[in-house]
Amino acid sequence: MPLVPLQRILGKARSDGYAVGYFEAWDACSLEAVLTAAEAESAPVVLGFGAMMVDGKWLESGGIEVLGAIGRSYAASSSVDVSLLFNETHTLDQARRGIDAGFNAVMIDTEHWCPEDAIVAVKELCRVAHQSGVAVEAELGSLAEATAAGVDDSHASATDPDQAALFVAETGVDCLAVSVGNVHILMDHQASIDMERLGSIHQRVDVPLVIHGGTSFPPAAVAPAIALGVAKFNVGTVLKHAFWDGLESATRAAGPRPDVHRLLGSHKDSDVTVLAQELMAAKVRSLIRQYGGSGRQGTATEPAAG
């Protein structure tokens, strides 16, 4: 089916009291696992790819267009509502190319920019994107990030509720990612969420709120966060780990002198990527349920026109 505007997917989620997941993929195989999971749960989903972990040269030399083509192709055959997000681009130009490549939602990562530059860039992105019916997400504040040495919060800054209201009004963004204690790429620990701050942002900002760092977001905080305006969780690290675990056990089980044509690229059950996809899809399904998104396909009413 055609791509569904992100505003509509998030609007339905907000009015019906659940959140959608953006489950970050990195290639066709991982994207297929996300879509399979969403279809099995009959849940609307945000498919897509992120620029943050990807080699900039690869992206510049046609990678963005390849990712857009993969995403559009899978979305076209989807039985559930799909938005296609190009997440956390490094530059305005990459986001513009994402629009040309067929993504119907883009996000520019201005976490470490000075606020004035961020406003100018996001406003310009909104101008260009909205002309093409593409949604824009932006983030105000910066998340702490897990490193090999532990959580690095030296560049972290919490979202200020008043600044958030100004930022949304000045830029025209369609949804806002917030920093309320959530942490990027943190495995095996849970972040500590500042619900009071989230509530203050919710009081001042009327666009749907987004939580990045879904891997370490505490399950017990999901429902309260949804009640305070969160309509999308972004998840990455835990999904790559699930995929990796599947690959590792399948390749280990193959033993020496493997039959590579059976194990790689066959798309049969013997393919090592099939087990990896299954473990990833199982994780996506459990998160969809956690976010209350299961069975929501087609159940919400369209927002009234006008």
Ligand code: 13P
């Ligand atoms: P995690 O890798 O911590 O789940 O965060 C992913 C993310 O925020 C992508 O935007």
